[in-house]
Amino acid sequence: MQAQYQPAEVERAAQAAWKASGAHRAVEQPGKRKYYCLSMFPYPSGKLHMGHVRNYTIGDVLTRYHRMRGLNVLQPMGWDAFGLPAENAAMANGVPPAKWTYDNIAYMKKQLQSLGFALDWEREIATCRPEYYKWNQWLFLRMLEKGIVYQKTGVVNWDPVDQTVLANEQVIDGRGWRTGAVVEKREIPMYYMAITRYAPQLLEALDALPGWPERVKLMQANWIGRSEGVNLAFPYTLDGQRQLLRAFTTRADTLMGVTFCAVAAEHPLASRAARDNPALAAFIEECKRGSVMEADMATMEKKGMATGLAVEHPVTGEAVPVWVGNYVLMSYGEGAVMGVPAHDERDFAFANKYGLPIRQVIAVEGESFSTDVWREWYADKTQGRCVNSGRYDGLGYQAAVGAIAADLAAKGLGEKQTTWRLRDWGISRQRYWGTPIPLIHCEGCGVVPVPDEQLPVVLPEDCVPDGSGNPLNRRRDFLHVACPKCGKLARRETDTMDTFVDSSWYYLRYACPDNPGAMVDERVNYWLPVDQYIGGIEHAILHLLYSRFWTKVMRDLGLVSIDEPFANLLTQGMVLNEIFFRREGPRRVYFNPAEVEVAVDDKGARTALTLRADGLPVESAGIGTMSKSKNNGVDPQALIEQYGADTARFFMMFTSPPEQTLEWSDSGVEGAYRFLRRVWSFAQEHAATVRAAAGAFEPRDAVLRREVHALLGQASYDMERKQFNTVASAGMKLLNALQESAAEASAAALREGLGVLLRVLYPVTPHLAHVLWTELGYGADITLSPWPQVDQAALVQDKIELVLQVNGKLRGSLLVARDAGREAIEHAALAHPGVLRFTNGAVPRKVVVVPGRLVNVVV
RNA sequence: GCCGGGGUGGCGGAACGGUAGACGCAGCGGACUCAAAAUCCGCCGGGGGCAACCCCGUGAGGGUUCGAAUCCCUCUCCCGGCACCA
Secondary structure, eight states: OSOOHHHHHHHHHHHHHHHHHHHTOOOOOSSOOOOEEOOOOOOOOOOOOOOHHHHHHHHHHHHHHHHHHHHHHEEEHHHOOSHHHHHHHHHHOOOHHHHHHHHHHHHHHHHHHHHOOOOGGGGGETTHHHHHHHHHHHHHHHHHHHSEEEEEEEEEEEEEETEEOOOOGEEEEEEEEETBBBEEEEEEEEEEEEEGGGGGHHHHHHOTTBSOOOOHHHHHHHHHOEEEEEEEEEEETTTTTEEEEEESSOOOGGGGGEEEEEOOOOSSSHHHHHOOOOHHHHHHHHBBBBBBOHHHHHSSOOOOOEEEEEEEEETTOOOOEEEETTTTTSTTTEEEEEETTTTTTTHHHHHHHHHOOOOOOOOOOOOOOSSOOOGGGOOOOOSSSOOSSSGGTTOHHHHHHHHHHHHHHHHHHHEEEEEEEEOOEEEEESSSSOOOOOEEEETTTTEEEEEEEGOOOOOOOOOOOOOSGGGGGGGGHHEEEEOTTTTTTEEEEOOOEEEHHHTTTHHHTTTTOOSSSSOOOOOHHHHHSSSSSEEGGTTHHHHHHHHHHHHHHHHHHOOOOSSBBBBBBBEEOOEEEEEEEEEETEEEEEGGGGGEEEEEESSEEEEEEETTTTOOBBBBEEEEEEOTTTTTOOOHHHEEEHHOOHHHHHHHHHHTTSSSSSESSSSTHHHHHHHHHHHHHHHHHHHHHHHOOOOOOGGHHHHHHHHHHHHHHHHHHHHHHTTHHHHHHHHHHHHHHHHHHTTOHHHHHHHHHHHHHHHHTTTHHHHHHHHHHHHHSSSSOGSSEEEEEEOOHHHOOOOEEEEETTTEEEEEEEEEEEEEHHHHHHHHHHOOOHHHHHTTTTTSEEEEEHHHHHHHHEO
16 A cells, blocks of 8 residues: 555545445344444435535444444435425426436435445335335325324415415415415315324333433423313303303413403304404404414414404303404414413413403412513412412412312313323325325215225326426326226325325334335344434424334334334534525525635624625525525535545544534644544554564553553543544544654554554544554454453553642642552642642641542632 | 523634643644645743743623532523424
8 A cells, every 4th residue: 555645545445345245234133232323314405415424424433333342233324205305406407306316316325335334235215216105105094094194174385376385494484485475374184193192102201212312302392292281161152052162271270360362363263253344354364374384473473353252251251352363373272262461471462462451360479460561470380379369369379270170170161181282293295296195086985095905106207396286186197096996087195295204114114125015024123223313403303203103103003013213312413504695586595605705804804795606795694504495515525535535524523522513614624634644654654563563562661551541441431422523532642642652662562552543443434444454464354353442451550640729729730649548648738839829828628639630728 | 482402712622510722723933845835843712920920711690619611590692493394
């Protein structure tokens, strides 16, 4: 090999060797401990982005490290291949989503291979292949049989100009991204998966996941959102009918403070009231404009209008006016809420805005209530007592809820209830590029499931969406089908499934991707659960929750034996970069940071942002996650081509810890490259010595060996806690130490130290480590060598340094014997000139001795 | 708005509640060179001091502790999620 580091040559050689030996193939070996290391599969957007490089390098480091620890490791890869971007690309270029997707997969696969990941490519899957999505359809039908899938209406964003359903992403400031038309809410029939039925399990099982980050479990728990309260009813008489308005509340203790009720715009009571009230009808129409996103709902101005109708208070029988509120969601609970302005901040603002009465029914001692200003304690249920509440006066929260619930129950107007924030999962998408929902609509027989033997319902791959709705609706060869029941001409369902369906079980299919006859088989029991799952923090809730749900459904269907799919989870921080754009009408056109010239003054402050191509200004939208839609990604390909895969991998690991967000910056890549070049040169320079080394360690090796083993200890510790940036820096420190001692160290110590360095680096920079390992005669194949062991004997020191503090401030240091007693240490510390200077001879009030670390003298 | 996370030199970051700034990037000075690149050596939070050394310093303010970047409270800014982006 060359004296100079040639990454292209090194990487070609190493990858050829791995290919020849089948080093990355995973084979079931009953009895051997397995380690299933899985990174979230990519959407084939065109080319890899930095987030992928980060994600898959983390996975590869863990894979290679655990192979060194003797585990049977599976690391597969595949493609989350259905989705909206393929349709957007079709609209832009006229290329069918299928072709675009397959081309992207081919290119990205090459990129992944060039990075040298230890992936078992024989298990590759793509969710857009019929062999895969057949099982989406098959399980959908099983869930339909079990009643876990059902139909009801759902609200979608409707673009009135393009006459099409828009994704939330396609709604910008309440308008359609292509047409600029004000988006409307529209109710359409959809299929739902009853994830709420699993809500208690999904919540409780979080406790059985010690390998998950607390923050993710907390987010999931809050998302599932168990709350205990009372489902109560306000009776009313309308059109001669005695009826009930139902509402759920966690604050039944404030029931006596109800001064109004608010219902959603879609609520039957609202529609009834609007019949002979044009102003109200207009208001309801207004509520139906705008997006369906929760964030928009939460930040919009709270508006309401009286219906003119009233219901009866369930305890007092008093008339309570009913309002329509734009902030009340039909999809939450009963689509109606009781208004208690005195003790709910939103109701307080609403009542003050519309002049509704505010009635205080909770008091806290020493606090005075005012209808003018909201104060936090108004809503505090921990220290309040009921007032102005008749027979409930004086009761605390729990007692009042109990008493009121009991009274309501006696009247048949309410009962205690546990509700969940979690809503059922609507999986219907009015889009082409997804899994066809396997149903047939027959005029005579209604909705008929496609028989199992006719699966998969194959999606035609030559459609080109044009933005005017699902092209499947114009494909007669797809639409027209004989009804499986009566044989008459019927129509296929053209809605496709949410792509979260695809990603909810792909990790199971990696165990048995070649099985045409079953969704999963025996091999799933060997490999699952996933021992280490790695992916972006942005998936902390939805993808992970849906996957947990599917696993439980499959368990209940007897298909798998596990309860939870992912034993350990590493949530990688996002890779961020600045976002640049120009406004063009209602749209934003984004420019890649590489195309933007940032002018600065001599203090480094920005003076101008211009596009290189035309010299005209662009705007910055701040910093955000690298994404195709914001066009702020950095192409890792240039990095790989210029410096090689090992540099790209090393830099990604070195630059920040895995869980932390990473703001992209090019500087530092040079440093990583320089380091690998130094490793290479050092190895070449000492190759002869190291190859021939046979002797024993010399006494003069003590300093180097202590350092090598201390650094190895640190690297091992950091590898276990997955803090790879300090593993990388341990590698740098190892090289520094070796270079400093190279002249005086024995050949044996040099050989040991370099051997440790190569194995510490191997998971991160496998190509370089592989080639040098073989070349320096360490053994046949580094992929088969174990992780090195710390030699405890090399760490022992005769004297240790203690830090001296006076009142917690550093005042010097003290060298003491390893086994010095507390009294001797205290004595020496008090006699130390640095300490004496600050104690002024005074008798210390206290002396804190932390063995092996420090002495703190308190005066 | 709600839920979750974060803020440490010019920059990325390090630091079982125990020497803040390891390791690296950038910068500055030097060696080598006709010169440059590469490489090597040194300096590198702010202030004061000839020096020994001292004071200040981990987004802001308060608290707990012998001792706080680390634990607690309040605030602030940034990032992620909010159910049809994946």
